[in-house]
Amino acid sequence: xxxxxxVAARAGVSxxxxxxxxNGHPSVSPTARARVGAAVEALGYRPNAVARSLRxxxxxxxxxxxxxxxxxxxxxxxxxVEEEARASGYSVIIGNADEQPALQDHHIRxxxxxxxxxxxxxxxxxxxxxxxxxxxxxxxxVFVDRWLPGxxxxxxxxxxRAAVRDLVAHLHGLGHRxxxxxxxxxxxxxxxERVTAFRAGLRAFxxxxxxxxxxxxxxxxxxxxxxxxxxxxxxxxxxAVFAADNLMALGALDAIRARGLxxxxxxxxxxxxxxxxxxxxxxxxxxxxxPTDELxRAAVRxxxxxxxxxxxxxxTLTARLVVRRSCGAPPAARxxxxxxxx
Numbered sequence: 412x413x414x415x416x417x418v419a420a421r422a423g424v425s426x427x428x429x430x431x432x433x434n435g436h437p438s439v440s441p442t443a444r445a446r447v448g449a450a451v452e453a454l455g456y457r458p459n460a461v462a463r464s465l466r467x468x469x470x471x472x473x474x475x476x477x478x479x480x481x482x483x484x485x486x487x488x489x490x491x492v493e494e495e496a497r498a499s500g501y502s503v504i505i506g507n508a509d510e511q512p513a514l515q516d517h518h519i520r521x522x523x524x525x526x527x528x529x530x531x532x533x534x535x536x537x538x539x540x541x542x543x544x545x546x547x548x549x550x551x552x553v554f555v556d557r558w559l560p561g562x563x564x565x566x567x568x569x570x571x572r573a574a575v576r577d578l579v580a581h582l583h584g585l586g587h588r589x590x591x592x593x594x595x596x597x598x599x600x601x602x603x604e605r606v607t608a609f610r611a612g613l614r615a616f617x618x619x620x621x622x623x624x625x626x627x628x629x630x631x632x633x634x635x636x637x638x639x640x641x642x643x644x645x646x647x648x649x650x651a652v653f654a655a656d657n658l659m660a661l662g663a664l665d666a667i668r669a670r671g672l673x674x675x676x677x678x679x680x681x682x683x684x685x686x687x688x689x690x691x692x693x694x695x696x697x698x699x700x701x702p703t704d705e706l707x708r709a710a711v712r713x714x715x716x717x718x719x720x721x722x723x724x725x726x727t728l729t730a731r732l733v734v735r736r737s738c739g740a741p742p743a744a745r746x747x748x749x750x751x752x753x
Contacts, residue, residue, distance in 0.1 A: 491707025579612025675739025
């Protein structure tokens with residue numbers, strides 16, 4: 412593998428001149444710059460990233476810790492982050508917290524040990540003191556999607572409250588009156604915000620939310636399945652269920668089908684976070700969709716502002732209601748099951 416001395420010898424210049432060219436220093440003649448460029452190309456020279464980081468105190472690397480890499484929403488978010496970072500000359504190292512605070516802290520410590528230039532985090536289950544400590548130590552950090560109250564860093568998120576209220580209005584307009592929710596962990600900002608918005612939407616129409624119409628989930632499919640089974644076992648099950656996460660919605664759909672029931676004939680179903688699968692399910696699922704690609708890109712831009720000494724700012728985008736066929740027609744308009752008798 413060619414080194415910087417080989418490049419200097421081939422170009423007929425000093426090692427210092429090669430270094431200045433590689434680091435974009437202006438005090439190099441166009442002729443010397445061209446000769447160094449030709450030598451780099453001919454030899455296939457690649458600068459030593461570790462050595463460069465020691466000289467510049469930068470690794471051109473960002474860390475991203477997400478809550479669950481198996482959740483298609485976070486997968487899409489990570490892809491947008493990586494694309495935006497790469498366009499700005501940065502690489503991204505991703506850590507999957509798997510909704511476990513201890514694993515989240517492990518990834519953050521590992522990334523800090525690798526001398527990343529900045530950190531993007533979607534905190535899991537309320538987070539931990541480690542992030543506040545890292546910020547106090549001077550680590551550039553931005554929260555994306557979720558955030559930790561009391562930790563003073565920019566937050567890039569989507570506000571889904573209005574879209575959730577729009578969903579309740581949509582369900583009410585279809586004639587649904589017994590509404591239920593499968594909520595996420597209250598210790599996460601997204602979990603608490605979505606159930607609060609759902610309650611507000613119900614109040615606007617004078618609809619109740621009984622305790623037995625609140626299912627406790629953890630943003631995983633299995634919790635959605637268990638919550639839906641409990642709803643369906645009630646003497647009077649809900650007309651419609653809002654799953655506050657896409658994976659919980661898939662688990663709820665499994666429970667409905669396991670009972671031999673169908674959506675939306677027997678029960679309506681809607682979800683927070685749109686994913687490609689929801690277009691292809693039967694029926695396609697009504698969702699509250701976040702602008703995932705914009706969120707990832709805006710988070711990288713905010714982090715680079717911090718790293719490069721510009722004034723960063725928090726960014727709040729807007730989620731929207733996407734109406735498909737999973738909420739159906741008003742209950743009174745539903746056809747009777749085949750073989751029913753008067």
